[in-house]
Amino acid sequence: MSTYVLVAEDDRKQAELIRRYLVHDGYEVTVVHDGETAFREATRRPPDLLVLDWMLPSLDGLEICRRLRVAGELPILMLTARSTEDDLLRGLDLGADDYMTKPFRPRELVARVRTVLRRSRHTAHPASVAPPFATAPVAPAIREALTVGRLTVNATRHQVFVHDRPVNCTPGEFRILSAMAASPDRVFTRSQLLDCLADHGRTVSERTVDVHILNLRKKIEISPRRPQHLVTVHGIGYKLTSGDHGA
Template sequence: MGAHVLVAEDDEKQAALVRRYLEHDGHTVAVVHDGRSAIERVLQRPPDLLVLDWMLPVVQGPEVCRRVRDAGDLPVLMLTSRSAEEDLLRGLDLGADDYMTKPYSPRELVARVRSLLRRAGAQAGSGLPIWRVGPLTVDVQQHQVICRGEPVSCTPGEFRILETMAAEPGRAFSRRQLLDCTEGYDRAATERAIDVHIVNLRKKIEVVPRSPQLLQTVFGVGYRLAGGPRET
C-alpha cells in the first residue's frame, strides 16, 4: 500500500517530476509551493512523509522543518542545493531524517522515501520487542518512546539509534556503528551527524542534558545507553 506524501517544492517543474515518480511508485502525493502552505497542510492533514525543499518562499525549509518537528515525528526528507557539511548538520539538527543535494536522481529519491517509510513503521510489524532500560521504554512495534512516563517524540533516525542501543544496554557503540544502523536516513551524512542526533536525544530524555545519566559518552569510543537489564 502506498503512503500519503507531501512535497513542498517551489520549482513547479521539479515538483511535478517528483510527484510523477512518487505516484508511479504507488503513493498519493500532494504538492505545495511555499513554506507556510506546507506547515498548514501538515497541521490540517498530516502526511506519512514530507519531502521538503530548503529554499522555499514565505517560510524557508529549515523553519518549516522545525515547526513540523515540534508538532510530531513526521519523517522529513530535505532537498537542497547546499552541499556543505555544516548545512547538512543543521538540517539534521532541525529534525530532518534524510538529506539529498540537487541535482538528484528521482529514482534515488523514491528509494529514500521507501526506506524512510519502512523504517518509520508506516506499516507496523508484529511480534516486535519492547525494550525497557531504566526509565526508558522503546516500543519497536508501536514506534514509540516513553521516558519517565512521558511520550518522547523522535525522528526515525533518533528512534533507530535508541532501538539499537536499548537492545544492548551498557554496550559502547562507535559513531560508525550508529551511523550504519541509521542507513536509509542519513546516507549523505558523516559520523558527525550522530553527534547531532545524540545532542537532540539528550534534550528529550535527560533530566539535565549537559550531565547525561542515560545516554552517556564513552571517551575514545562513542556512546552507550546506561541502565538496568533490558526487558522484552
C-alpha cells in the first residue's frame, strides 16, 4: 500500500509542483487549498503525513495543528513564509514535526517528507529502536541537583535555576538540558540530543533541536547571541559548559 500524503497549500501552482514531485517519488497525494477542507480531509481519511501551509484561508495552519494534536499524532510538515524564531517555536509547540521556510526547493521538501515519515515509523515501533545514546551512553545522574557554573538543574523536581532565578522550560527543553548537565563539557551531536525527545511519542527533526537550543539560550544566557554556557561546537553539535563565572 502506498504512503498517503495530504498537501494543504493555497498557492495552486506551488501545490501542483509539490504534488508532482511527491507523486514522482511514489506517494499517493491529495491536494486541498483551504484550511477547513484540510482539517476535514485529515480527519475523514488521516494521511501518513500532512504537508501544511501556515497561511491558509478559512482556517490557518496553527489552528489545524492545534485541532489535530487533540485527536492524535499525525506527522505534520509545516510550510511557512515566516522565519523568526518565535514564529517557528509557535509552530513546533503546537505540534508541527518539522518546518520549511519559503521559498524552498521541491527536492528538499521530498527529502524532508521521507525523514519525517521515517522518524514517525521509527517511533511507532519502539521495540526495533536502539535505546537513546546507544552508541555513546549518558550515565544516569545520581545527584538530584546538577550544577554547571551558574546553572542548576533539579531532575527530581523538574526545576531549572540560573543563580537563584527560576527558569521555565518546556518538557523538551528540560530533557535536553538535563542530559547535557549530567555530562558537562561533553559535545552532543544533534542526533544524540534528538534521542532525548524521541520517546515523547512525536516525530521530531534535527531542526527541532536547533530551535530548542535557541530558546534555551534566551532563557539561561546573559547574551543569547554570544552564549557562554550552551555553546556551539561547529560541525558537531553543542555542549554545556560552566562559562564565565564572572558574568
